[in-house]
Amino acid sequence: MEEIHKKLLQRNRTNLVKDLDPSKLYDGLLEKGVFTQDMVDEIKSSGTRRDQARQLVRDLETRGSRAFPLFLECLQETGQHSLAGLLLNAAPPAVQLQPSTPTQAVRPVVQPLPVYSPMDVDKQRKDVAPVYPIQRPTTTPSPSPEREYLRPRPQGRTRRDSIQNYKMDATPCGHCLIINNVDFEEQSSLNNRKGSNIDCDKLERRFKALNFDVKVRTNLKQRQIKHELSALSKKDHSQYDCCLVIMLSHGTEVSHSRFPGAVYGVDGQHVTVQYITNYLNGQNCPSLQGKPKLFFIQACGGGEKDTGFEVSPDESQPPIGGADDQTDAIPMSSSSDSLSMSDEPDARATLPTPSDILVSYSTFPGYVSWRDTQAGSWYVETLDRILEENATTDDLVTMLMMVNNEVAQNSAKGLYKQMPGSFNFLRKLLYFKTQ
Structure with missing residues (x-):
């Protein structure tokens, strides 16, 4: 959407939320291609009429250049003339409000071929040319009728060396945002996270060495996150190849439709992981389309503690962990979503397009994540060392598997276990640029 159109929506957001009837607009916005059915369904499920209106206007800002004039058309077609007039009167004279006519692509008309069962050849229409078996050398046994009509399978299989690599040679490679929440407000009822600064320092040094422009923000409330x-x-x-977000905080389990879990601001208000990833998806951040977007979450996925299970002697490893181990767990939240209900123009969320996204969790959803108050968290300590030792030779997914294996060997207080994992939607191999 054009910036001037976004500003018109933002300046008139209060009146739109107060008077807009979203239910009258859904069919028109779908028909005109402004929203997808999934987006409309999500808006409908956002709550009251005001909540739906707020979400609709917020999502509208993320659509293309024709979204605003088509929205005006829908307002006029559904009799919401006062709101359409409000936006028309607020627009500067030079602003183009009519939707540009999309170029009509001339496409050849393709007639589908009739489909018949291989065993029903005699029932085909007479005007359709029959399909004859492929003539083979007489030395080859005659194939069964089913074989004659099956599409041949491609030879061989996809090899690892045929998978492409992401471009990762820009300088710097991309932005890296680290949010490190250590000192929680008293009313939040959350303990301070001793040892988190050790994690933050390690990751800041590591990703600077891996050619990222690193920014650290400490002790942020939900709104600041x-x-x-x-x-x-x-x-x-546009000039970068990748983007990276690291969250170091307390966490909890929440109901979710995509990425599980949530992290807390120091005020005790949480932000869901799916909301965090939405900001950088292909719709909300076009300059990152097709580029890897990486999220590392050092926080509990819930309050359950894993005591593990017995393994054969050749699988066992000496337990690692000390008396200073703490968790980043908070009980499961009853909230089904934490999308902001405020009217701030920067609160944007749409149905995510998850391609080229990887979310690495310090622990399995629903379970606690352990942190040593003296040495930092198990996950970050292991991740930092694996990156240092292997980034020159191995891709990211392989290294995260190494992290999973090593953290799984640890034991807190000689009893509790931890299992990291990832939601991986990368399409290519990712190798960091090392010095």
Whole structure:
């Protein structure tokens, strides 16, 4: 959407939320291609009429250049003339409000071939040319009728060396945002996270060495976390190859439709992981389309503690972990979503397009994540060392598997276990640029 149109929506957001009837607009916005059915379904499920209106206007800002004039058309077609007039009167004279006519592509008309069962050849229409078996050398046994009509399978299989690599040679490679929440407000009822600064220092040094422009923000409230993510999504990433977000905080389990889990601001208000990833998806951050977007979450996925299970002697490893181990767990939240209900223009969320996204969790959803108050968290300590030792030779997914294996060997208080894991939607291999 054009910036001037976004500003018109933002300046008139209060009146739109107060008076807009979204239910009358859904069919028109679908028909005109402004929203997809999934987006409309998500808006409908966002709550009251005001909530739906707020979400609709927010999502509208993320659509293309024709979204605003088509929205005006829908307002007029559904009799919401006062709101259409409000936006028309607020627009500067030079602003183009009519939708540009999309170029009509001339496509050849393709007639589908009739489909018949291989065993029903005699029932084909007479005007359709029959399909004859492929003539083979007489030395080859005659194939069965089913074989004659099957599409041949491609020879061989996809090899690892045929998978492409992401371009990762820009200088710097991309932005890296680290949010490190250590000292929590008293009313949050959350303990301070001793040892988190050790994690933060390690990751800041590591990703600077891996050619990232690193920014660290400490002790952020929920609203400040969203502001930082919004600011990151609005940057021009055209000259970069990657973007990275690291969250170090307390966490919890929440109901979710995509990425599980949530992290807490120091005020005790949480932000869901799916909301965090939304900021950088292909719709909300076009300059990162087709580029890897990496998220590392050092926080609990829930409150359950894993005591592990017995393995054969050749699988066992000496337990690692000390008396200073703490968790980053908070009980499961009853909230089904934490999308902001405020009317701030930077609060943007749409149905995510998850391609080229990887979310690495310090622990399995629903379980606690352990942190040593003296040495930092198990996950970050292991991740930092694996990156240092292997980034010159191995791709990211392989290294995360190494992290999983090593953290799984640890034991907290000689009893509790931890299992990291990832939601991987990368399409190519990712090798960091090392010095």
